[in-house]
Amino acid sequence: MNRKAGFLLFLSLIILAAAPAKVMADVKYPTYTLNSYSDLVYMQPIYYPDSVYGNDLTVQDPDHPDKTLPSKLQGPKDIFIDKKDDIYIADTGNNRIIQLNSRGELARYITIPDSPLNNPEGVFVTDAGDIYVADTGNQRVIKLDANGLLVKEYGRPESRYIPESLKYDPVKLIVDKRGFLYIATNGGYQGLIQLDPDGEFQSFYGANDAKFTVMDGIKRALYSKEMYANEISKLPGSINSVTTDEEGFIYTVSGGDIEKNQLRKLNTRGDNLLTAESEFGTASDGSYGEYLISEVKKAEQKVQLIDTAVDRTGNMAVIDQQFKYISHYDSSGNLLYFWGGPASTSSNQLGLLQSPRALDFNSHGELFVLDDQMNLVQGFRLTEFGNLVSAANQLTLNGRYEESEKPWREVLRQNAGFTPAVFGLAKAAYKKGQYEEAKELFRLAGSQEGYSDSFWQIRLVWFQKNFSKLVMLFLIVTALYVGVTKWAARGKKRKSSQPLHAEKRRFLAELKHAFYLLRHPIDGFTAIRYESKASYLGAGIVLVCAIVSLIANEYMTSFSFNKIVIREIDVISIMLRFLLIWFGWVLANYLISSIYRGEGRFRDVFIGSSYCLLPFILIGLPLAILSNGMTMSEASIYGFFDKGMLLWIGLLFFWQIQSIHNYSVGETSINILLSAFTLIMIAVMVYVIGGLGGDLLSFIREIYLEVSLR
Structure with a gap:
């Protein structure tokens, strides 16, 4: 390096040292966000x-x-x-x-x-x-x-x-x-x-709301005014x-x-x-x-x-x-x-x-x-990234969705997990009429409302395009139905020349009884107890179908009504939880009924409890499939069938206990409460025994290692 170059370098260092430059300090703290599933x-x-x-x-x-x-x-x-x-x-x-x-x-x-x-x-x-x-x-x-x-x-x-x-x-x-x-x-x-x-x-x-729990409501209902006044005041x-x-x-x-x-x-x-x-x-x-x-x-x-x-x-x-x-x-x-x-x-x-x-x-x-x-x-x-997020978010808040698309894409390029950017792009796609893209982006952003609105637009366009075809299909199906019905009314059903095998006849009888039970639950459950109208095989088939319906419901229900990531669905975990709760209930109900003047056998409780799940098969699975053609505008219809199905199942369990054990309404209610308490106690015992068993196994393993190493 010659003298001139060295002098210039030295002069440059002096100028830089004297200049009032603003240097970004090291960031000592982390920055986080949450995605649409709170990760x-x-x-x-x-x-x-x-x-x-x-x-x-x-x-x-x-x-x-x-x-x-x-x-x-x-x-x-x-x-x-x-x-x-x-x-x-x-x-x-x-x-x-x-x-x-x-x-x-x-x-x-x-x-x-x-x-x-x-x-x-x-x-x-x-x-x-x-x-x-x-x-x-x-x-x-x-x-x-x-x-x-x-x-x-x-x-x-x-x-x-x-x-x-x-x-x-x-x-x-x-x-x-x-x-x-x-x-x-x-x-x-x-x-x-x-x-x-x-x-x-x-x-x-702008006062805050007072915190009021269920226990406070019970106290207010049961306590006298003087007793409730002595309680600690619930102030916001x-x-x-x-x-x-x-x-x-x-x-x-x-x-x-x-x-x-x-x-x-x-x-x-x-x-x-x-x-x-x-x-x-x-x-x-x-x-x-x-x-x-x-x-x-x-x-x-x-x-x-x-x-x-x-x-x-x-x-x-x-x-x-x-x-x-x-x-x-x-x-x-x-x-x-x-x-x-x-x-x-x-x-x-x-x-x-x-x-x-x-x-x-x-x-x-x-x-x-x-x-x-x-x-x-x-x-x-x-920071530069912060300014980019702020500018894009401001455009979205002002309703300038199309202008926000470019900065939001740049934000996603720098951080692919930033949910507000996905949401901003979804709004931009919806504004431009790109409803398929908007629907998928709203799903990624976790916005059920946006997903539903996009699907509503897609469905509207599809109906407008295929309306004439749908009307024609409806007329053809109606005509075929009327024709087949008249033809069937004129003819006579042929009787099979070969009699059905006894097992097939029994299976068909059980299947027929299942539908009879749905229309006449008390008589149907009584027949299970006193006429042996069902078997373990039929109950097992109903139970398997209920599990399949439960899993299919998780997979097939529309995102508008079920915000679950499909890849995170654990089929084995769903099956085990369902079977443990269901079998625990069967065991708890049988034990309580044996003590509390119940006439039902374990066989009757097992079969009857499985038949109570029939509405989940008949309504839950079709409802999950149909939900993919519904939007949140039809949420009241979806909710009616969903809640109605659960109410129906609950009533079937009530009538099953009443009929099989020959209880009155009051005795049935007491039995259900005691069974629920027993189920909780069984769960606690299993948890405690499992924990102690794990500790015992660890202790035995440590002793074995200690002895073997010596």
């Missing part, structure tokens, strides 16, 4: 840690005006980003509000010398620049103008609708475009307190935080013992607009806040959602204090992805969290997370 899918990072704020704050030294002293955050509780991307932090431990500009530089400390703040836990800034503070320690909400001057105080409102037991400790708040305040109080189970701009109480808004959970979006919807998150609908999107009437069932199966149980099952160390550990934020596109993010994950959902409540993880208590790692407390988005989609244990704010920026 965990690993993703490339959506956000990467970009910056840290609040760790270099200073104040002027009162003894040395030319010097500054460190003034770190102390237990901050809230963060808010206004329309100019200025950051406001409720610095609770220091009794102040901190304002940073859009670059994260300190703009000012907001204090009120004439009426000092006391542990403020919430802050909200309107588009006009007015600052509202939940001054928790002073049990008030205050309004400041853009200059930080006190304008108004909102103390405890006076109203006969507010119970005396309400503890007025404001922790979070928002202000809508009308100037109405929505205040979340510490432990306030009544919901948000709604005040008008003058501070007059309007109503309680309190709201932890509240936020709003540009359209005026109000979002709340709740923690504690609430396991469903912890995240809610409320309209002006307080109705929750988030559907309980996800469009692609990732939040189908109405619960929010994702985590890894492997990280649950104790049974009592539950998701503790502490705050939520909404970006400019309507996507929601919630933060969980328990497992330290941030979960992102689209505007309908469908899971997009979740990421994060706990930081080490001994050291701080950029991107990881120790005690996440609040979060908010700026106008560029950057996310800011406040940690009240690390006493700082971490900024996260979308």
Whole structure:
């Protein structure tokens, strides 16, 4: 290398070292999503840690005006980003509000010398620049103008609708475009307190539903008023935080013992607009806040959602204090992805969290997370992949499905397991009229509704194309039926010159009796007991047919009514579970009947219990086949036959026990309850004996190995 080249290289290194380059920090946390069947899918990072704020704050030294002293955050509780991307932090431990500009530089400390703040836990800034503070320690909400001057105080409102037991400790708040305040109080189970701009109480808004179990219903029915009053009150959970979006919807998150609908999107009437069932199966149980099952160390550990934020596109993010994950959902409540993880208590790692407390988005989609244990704010920026997902999702949410197709395909190219991308492509195909492709994509996305709508369009096109042929076929079949019926009525049935074999005659008689039993169940089961109208062979054939129907039902039922992955169907497992439960019931019923004045033999119970499964063969299998020509528009018809079949089977079991054992209705009911209890006890005994047997075998094996090795 000559001198000139060496000098240029040295100069280049100096320039690069001096340049204020922004380098992406290493991502220390994983990012996940769930596919349409709730299987965990690993993703490339959506956000990467970009910056840290609040760790270099200073104040002027009162003894040395030319010097500054460190003034770190102390237990901050809230963060808010206004329309100019200025950051406001409720610095609770220091009794102040901190304002940073859009670059994260300190703009000012907001204090009120004439009426000092006391542990403020919430802050909200309107588009006009007015600052509202939940001054928790002073049990008030205050309004400041853009200059930080006190304008108004909102103390405890006076109203006969507010119970005396309400503890007025404001922790979070928002202000809508009308100037109405929505205040979340510490432990306030009544919901948000709604005040008008003058501070007059309007109503309680958006309260959670009280948890009411079956046992509570039994207690209410059986207990006297005095006894029930002594029970622990069933109160709804309190709201932890509240936020709003540009359209005026109000979002709340709740923690504690609430396991469903912890995240809610409320309209002006307080109705929750988030559907309980996800469009692609990732939040189908109405619960929010994702985590890894492997990280649950104790049974009592539950998701503790502490705050939520909404970006400019309507996507929601919630933060969980328990497992330290941030979960992102689209505007309908469908899971997009979740990421994060706990930081080490001994050291701080950029991107990881120790005690996440609040979060908010700026106008560029950057996310800011406040940690009240690390006493700082971490900024996260979308990665290239994250920007691609955000752009595609925004097009889908705006109904521009065809435009979203290209970015969604690129997302799938980079991550083939990302369900929202499949769902977006399915919507695009449906919009373009490509219903066959849309149907398969909706199946992959786990959307039964989308699958059904696509099939409805396919079926409509097919009927329109083949209507004339169907009418002609119907007329031909009708004519043939009428002709054959008349011809059969004129002729006489020929009698077979060769008599049937005795076994064949018996089998045909049993088959005929099975259909007679369906029309006259009590007489039919009585004939099994006292006239030996059935045999083990016939019962075995019915049982085998029932198992075949059960397996075929799993394979052949339309995806619109049965969301099961065919490759995951375990035929052996289905057969074993069915036979164990069925035979366990036969054994339990026979044992109870032997004690409880039953007249039936084991043979009668076995045969009768198998014949009770006939409706599953006659209705279940045809219904599974016909479901492939049905859509969810005919769900009521499908449900009628499906539930009717189960009811029919249940009634047959009831009449079978009543007839075979010669019971009254009351005795039959008692017998069924005792048989069910016995079946449970048998299952417990088998489980215990199996566990002990396994331990015994392991012990014997260890002794054998010990002896043989010596």
